[in-house]
Amino acid sequence: MSPLQKMAAIILCVTFVLMVLATILVPAPYDRQFRDVPNAGPSTAHPLGTDGLGRDSLSRLLYGTRVSLLLAPAAALLSTLVAALLGSAAGFLGGWFERVVLAVTDLSLALPWLFLLLTVRAMLPLDVPPMVSVIIAFLMMGLLGWQASVRVICAAARGVKDSDFLLLARSSGCKPARLLLRHVVPNLRPLFYAQFWISIPLFILTEANLSILGLGVMEPMPSWGNLLRGFEDFPAVAANPLRLVPLILLVIVVMCFQLVLPSQEVTQ
Amino acid sequence: MRRACVVLALTLFLCRPSFVSAESASQSGGELHFCLRGEPKTFNPLLVEEDASETIRYLTGGVLIRLNRQTQALEPSLAVSWKVSEEGRKISFRLRSGLYFSDGTPFTSDDVAYTMKALMDPKLHSPTGDSFRSGEGQVDVQIPASDSVVVTFPAPVAGLERLFDQVAILSAHSPKKEMAVLGPFYVADYAPGSYVLLRRNTNYWKKDKEGKPLPYLDSIRLDIQRNRDIELLRFRRGEIHLINALDAEYFDRLQKETPAVAHDAGTGLDSEFVWFNQVPTARLAENKKTWFRTTEFRKAISMAINRADLSRIVFGGHAHPAFGPVSPANHFWFNASLPVPQYDSAGAVRLLAQAGFHLEGGMLRDSSGNRVEFTVITNSGNKSREQMVTMIQQDLSQIGIKVNLVTLDFPSLIERITRTYEYEACLLGLVNTDLDPNSQMNVWLSSAENHQWNPKQSKPATSWEAELDRLMHAQASAISDKKRKADWDRVQQIVAEQQPFIYLVNKDALSAISPAIVGSAPSVLDPHAFWNAEVLRLGPDAALGAQK
Numbered sequence: 001m002s003p004l005q006k007m008a009a010i011i012l013c014v015t016f017v018l019m020v021l022a023t024i025l026v027p028a029p030y031d032r033q034f035r036d037v038p039n040a041g042p043s044t045a046h047p048l049g050t051d052g053l054g055r056d057s058l059s060r061l062l063y064g065t066r067v068s069l070l071l072a073p074a075a076a077l078l079s080t081l082v083a084a085l086l087g088s089a090a091g092f093l094g095g096w097f098e099r100v101v102l103a104v105t106d107l108s109l110a111l112p113w114l115f116l117l118l119t120v121r122a123m124l125p126l127d128v129p130p131m132v133s134v135i136i137a138f139l140m141m142g143l144l145g146w147q148a149s150v151r152v153i154c155a156a157a158r159g160v161k162d163s164d165f166l167l168l169a170r171s172s173g174c175k176p177a178r179l180l181l182r183h184v185v186p187n188l189r190p191l192f193y194a195q196f197w198i199s200i201p202l203f204i205l206t207e208a209n210l211s212i213l214g215l216g217v218m219e220p221m222p223s224w225g226n227l228l229r230g231f232e233d234f235p236a237v238a239a240n241p242l243r244l245v246p247l248i249l250l251v252i253v254v255m256c257f258q259l260v261l262p263s264q265e266v267t268q
Numbered sequence: 269m270r271r272a273c274v275v276l277a278l279t280l281f282l283c284r285p286s287f288v289s290a291e292s293a294s295q296s297g298g299e300l301h302f303c304l305r306g307e308p309k310t311f312n313p314l315l316v317e318e319d320a321s322e323t324i325r326y327l328t329g330g331v332l333i334r335l336n337r338q339t340q341a342l343e344p345s346l347a348v349s350w351k352v353s354e355e356g357r358k359i360s361f362r363l364r365s366g367l368y369f370s371d372g373t374p375f376t377s378d379d380v381a382y383t384m385k386a387l388m389d390p391k392l393h394s395p396t397g398d399s400f401r402s403g404e405g406q407v408d409v410q411i412p413a414s415d416s417v418v419v420t421f422p423a424p425v426a427g428l429e430r431l432f433d434q435v436a437i438l439s440a441h442s443p444k445k446e447m448a449v450l451g452p453f454y455v456a457d458y459a460p461g462s463y464v465l466l467r468r469n470t471n472y473w474k475k476d477k478e479g480k481p482l483p484y485l486d487s488i489r490l491d492i493q494r495n496r497d498i499e500l501l502r503f504r505r506g507e508i509h510l511i512n513a514l515d516a517e518y519f520d521r522l523q524k525e526t527p528a529v530a531h532d533a534g535t536g537l538d539s540e541f542v543w544f545n546q547v548p549t550a551r552l553a554e555n556k557k558t559w560f561r562t563t564e565f566r567k568a569i570s571m572a573i574n575r576a577d578l579s580r581i582v583f584g585g586h587a588h589p590a591f592g593p594v595s596p597a598n599h600f601w602f603n604a605s606l607p608v609p610q611y612d613s614a615g616a617v618r619l620l621a622q623a624g625f626h627l628e629g630g631m632l633r634d635s636s637g638n639r640v641e642f643t644v645i646t647n648s649g650n651k652s653r654e655q656m657v658t659m660i661q662q663d664l665s666q667i668g669i670k671v672n673l674v675t676l677d678f679p680s681l682i683e684r685i686t687r688t689y690e691y692e693a694c695l696l697g698l699v700n701t702d703l704d705p706n707s708q709m710n711v712w713l714s715s716a717e718n719h720q721w722n723p724k725q726s727k728p729a730t731s732w733e734a735e736l737d738r739l740m741h742a743q744a745s746a747i748s749d750k751k752r753k754a755d756w757d758r759v760q761q762i763v764a765e766q767q768p769f770i771y772l773v774n775k776d777a778l779s780a781i782s783p784a785i786v787g788s789a790p791s792v793l794d795p796h797a798f799w800n801a802e803v804l805r806l807g808p809d810a811a812l813g814a815q816k
Contacts, residue, residue: 033662038581053581053655122680126643126691129672219658219673232651233517235524 008259015253019069022062030063031055031220039233041240049240051230055220061246064222068204069253071138076199078142083149084185084192090150091157092184093176102154109147116144117210130221137216141203149195153188160187201254208250224250297486298806300785301508302798303493308464311455312446313436314387314394320492323512327466327488327801329436330450330473332361332380333429337791337799340599340703342429346375346437346450346473356424356747359432363415368471369439369448380417381409382440396434399706400425402744426744426752427704452483452802464490474802484787484805503529503780509806510788510797511780516583516652519778529780531797533790535588535597536777537700540656541769542644542693546722548729550689555638560692564623566767572616572667573660575609579773582655586778590771592760593711597774597792598703601753603760609771613666620667632668641670642692645684648675653695656772660695685720694720697775701794705743705756712740712759721768732766783807 001009018025027045028034034046034054041049048057090101120140128136160166161184169183208225210216217223227246230236237243308320313329316322332347344350347361367375387397388407400407403423410418425431442448447455452474453466466488474482491508493499500518502508504525514522514530523530544560545552552560559565575589589609594602617627624635632640644660646653654675661671676684684691700707710716714725714733728734736759743755763769779797781788786807791799798804 031662033659035577035581053658118677118680122676122683126645126674127641127672128643128674133674218675219654220661229651233521235521 005260008256011252012256012260015065015249016069018062019066022059022066026056026059026062028056028059030059030222039236039239042242048242048245052233052236057243057245060222060227061249064224064227064246065249067134067217067221068207068224071134072200072203072207073196075138075142075145075203076196078139079145079199079203080149080192080196082143083146083153083195084188086146087150087153088157088180088184088188091154091159092161092180094158094161098154098158101150105147105150108144113144130218134217134221134223137207137210138203141206141210145199145203145206149199152195153191156188156191157184160184197257197260201257204250204254297484300485300488300510300798300801300804300806302488302490302510302512303499303502303508304464304490305494305496305499307461307492308458311458313438314383314392314396314446317395323490323795324455324464324466325436326451326795327453327798328449328451328455328469330375331433331436332363333432335430335433335703335793337793337795338789340793342433346380350429352428352747354420354424356426356428356745357422358418358420359428360418361416363417364473365415367450367473369442369450370454370469370471371439371442371444371448372471373439373442373448375437375450376440377411377414377417378440379437381411383435383438384409384417384419386438387435399431399434400428402426424745424747426706426746430704453485453488456487461492463492466490472802476803483802485801488801500780503782506782509782509785512795512797514778514780516586516775516778519586519780520584522780528783531779531781531788531790532586533777533779533792533796535595535774536792536796537595537597537703537794538697538775539590539593539595539700539771540587540653540695540697540773540775541590541771542660542695543721543769544642544693545689545691546729546768547689548722550691552692553638555634555636556642556692559634559640559642562623563766564619565625566770567765568616568619568623568667569664569669570609570767570770571612571619572669573663573770573772574611575772576611577663578656578659582652582659583773583775586776587773588776590774592763592771593708593769594705594756594760595700595774597777600749601703601705601756603757605757606760606764611663613663616667627668630668631670639670640668641672643672643674644693644695645674645676645681645691646695647678647681653697657695686717686723695772703793705740705752705759709740709744712736712763732762736762 027047032055034050034056036054037046037050038052038054039050040046040054043049046056046058048061051057051060086101090098117140124136166179166183169179174183204224207216207223208228210225216225219226224246228250230243231247304320304323306318306320308324309318310316310321311324313325316325331345333350334343334345336343346364346367348364349362351360352358353360361380363377363380369375384407386392387394388400400421402421402425405422407422408420410420412418437450438446439448449469450473452469452472454469455464456467457465468483468486472482476482493502496515496518499508499511500522503511504522519530519532544566546557546560550557579585579587579589591606591609592603596602620632625632625640634640644657646657654673657671657673661673664671681694685694711718711720713719714722714728714737717723719725722729725733728737739755739759743752746752746755777790777792777796779790781790781797784806786805787800787803788797789800790796793799
């Protein structure tokens with residue numbers, strides 16, 4: 001691990017610790033409105049100031065970090081699992097199954113996902129608590145974000161399929177299911193990890209985009225996405241530059257996720 | 269001879285400056301720039317139904333009677349006088365003589381007759397004409413003299429003369445048809461998707477106090493720009509002179525940078541409100557249906573919402589707590605005796621207790637023990653509405669009610685509130701451009717589609733809705749403004765008592781006007797910033813926009 005990777009890992013660890021201890025560290029509940037001090041600057045009561053409705057910015061940042069950093073990896077895990085299942089089976093089995101999987105992947109890559117998400121959200125029941133709506137949002141992202149990984153995993157599985165050790169296993173009488181689970185999948189594991197790690201920042205940014213459009217995490221629950229919406233109010237940002245902290249944290253965390261990834265040589 | 273010509277030319281040359289300066293004194297000239305927020309769908313003034321076309325109709329159309337946007341009084345325009353008779357069925361106009369359309373065609377009573385016939389032609393489907401349709405039968409137009417016209421409708425039309433503010437007179441004889449106008453400007457050029465250029469109508473009849481012909485401006489360039497951020501950016505860069513309507517957020521931004529250009533004309537006609545779904549067939553839990561139909565429940569919710577905070581925080585002080593369906597800005601029709609909405613969470617709890625609700629561990633429960641919780645939907649992307657719901661969440665949590673917020677894209681939201689009725693409560697706003705109560709017939713009649721809490725009823729579901737129906741019909745058929753006002757006051761009182769719509773705030777009429785414009789007087793009625801376009805002119809420092 002290089003020094004840069006170590007530093008990135010430390011930053012991520014610190015962020016996770018802060019996220020876990022949010023309940024203890026926050027100066028006020030994230031949804032409490034101090035209506036006498038909207039858009040206030042930093043003070044002892046509100047170290048990062050308050051937002052447009054007078055809610056403590058630090059509390060919202062810590063809780064928002066918790067929401068984004070817990071659910072983005074969950075969504076990444078889900079999408080990686082789907083991609084691993086479809087990609088490795090398609091690459092290993094080949095033939096019509098591979099063609100169908102890749103055709104479906106291409107088709108879904110061509111779909112306008114934003115409109116599909118809008119439609120899906122419109123069809124969901126309305127009387128769901130905010131936490132459930134958050135889980136639904138990330139679940140949808142996880143279920144809909146596997147396409148890019150499938151192509152990579154399928155190509156790698158195809159390479160493994162033609163390898164000597166698999167030929168040896170096949171000649172020893174291994175059945176296809178055993179070949180896939182005991183020989184192909186373990187050899188693709190580093191690739192799965194890589195896909196998982198690179199998906200996390202992708203989902204964090206997707207949630208941020210969806211929240212900006214009003215489709216992600218619902219108020220009053222904070223997330224990095226809806227905290228970024230505060231930047232629409234330029235004068236308030238200019239008056240209190242600490243409002244940029246969520247953006248800075250997002251950039252740092254996304255960079256750290258990229259840095260802690262094992263390099264290509266190590267993966268292979 | 270040659271010398272005489274030189275002297276004549278010299279004389280003309282020396283005279284020229286005084287001639288030009290006389291012209292510039294009467295015509296200050298200059299080109300006003302601002303944005304249309306959409307493509308104009310039509311230049312035919314009788315077919316106007318959206319904002320962009322309405323702007324062009326207002327600036328180019330000559331009307332018989334004009335509503336003064338500042339005093340809210342009707343003023344003679346192409347008609348020097350008028351008289352309504354036969355209980356609002358008949359209106360007689362005496363026309364101004366010696367007027368010409370922009371193309372030089374003379375204005376006669378034939379033009380008024382032609383316009384009225386076209387307006388009421390069912391084949392034309394004129395949205396403006398719909399306001400005049402009060403009963404079955406033909407509209408009769410008589411021309412007793414060259415300067416007078418009598419229009420008789422099959423049934424009484426309430427607020428008849430006020431409706432003529434929307435009727436731009438067409439020429440019966442001009443080959444240019446609707447492009448020949450009697451207003452201060454005419455459409456000179458149109459580049460679809462880009463701009464509409466209006467030029468000064470030199471045949472416009474109006475003159476200023478000193479007898480100088482109006483309008484002062486040479487032309488108006490209307491750039492088509494849908495994006496409001498870009499519109500604001502262009503104003504700040506100095507590329508346009510005015511923004512007719514601004515959101516509170518943009519207004520604050522502008523006011524902080526250049527206070528002189530931001531104009532708050534005061535409480536406007538637009539309102540924001542929330543309502544509960546009371547449709548009997550809606551797929552809601554029965555206990556929720558019962559809450560929503562309980563008057564005490566709705567009144568308690570209304571009492572528990574801090575409207576002053578909504579106005580101060582969400583709209584930066586550029587809104588005022590709303591009283592009911594009529595804004596205080598509507599001087600004549602507003603019922604001033606309505607109680608001012610008071611924030612009283614303790615009173616709300618008492619009222620809920622009377623209706624069988626009780627607090628248990630900080631949570632409100634109904635008589636069957638169900639926790640009181642509901643979801644408010646609003647349109648996504650509207651920051652102020654999301655903020656209002658978020659504030660209402662905290663207000664109602666004080667009385668033990670849990671509120672969830674769901675934002676939906678606009679088509680999905682409309683589908684739910686108009687067709688499937690799969691929602692519990694909704695927060696939306698109403699853009700009101702007409703002062704007359706008749707414009708709200710489609711809201712208050714129980715059979716109306718916009719009777720949003722329970723639309724399209726075959727017969728009124730409640731006694732107070734039956735009374736609303738009776739009052740709305742009564743005011744629509746009454747000729748006396750006093751009688752109409754009494755009926756409409758009662759409607760407002762019932763709405764305040766029953767709270768089918770819980771009115772939250774009336775937004776202020778906000779606009780941005782460059783200091784380069786002389787003569788501006790922003791009004792609460794639309795168009796806020798250019799209602800007096802004929803007397804606007806660009807000052808000596810005629811550079812564009814906010815930069816100056």
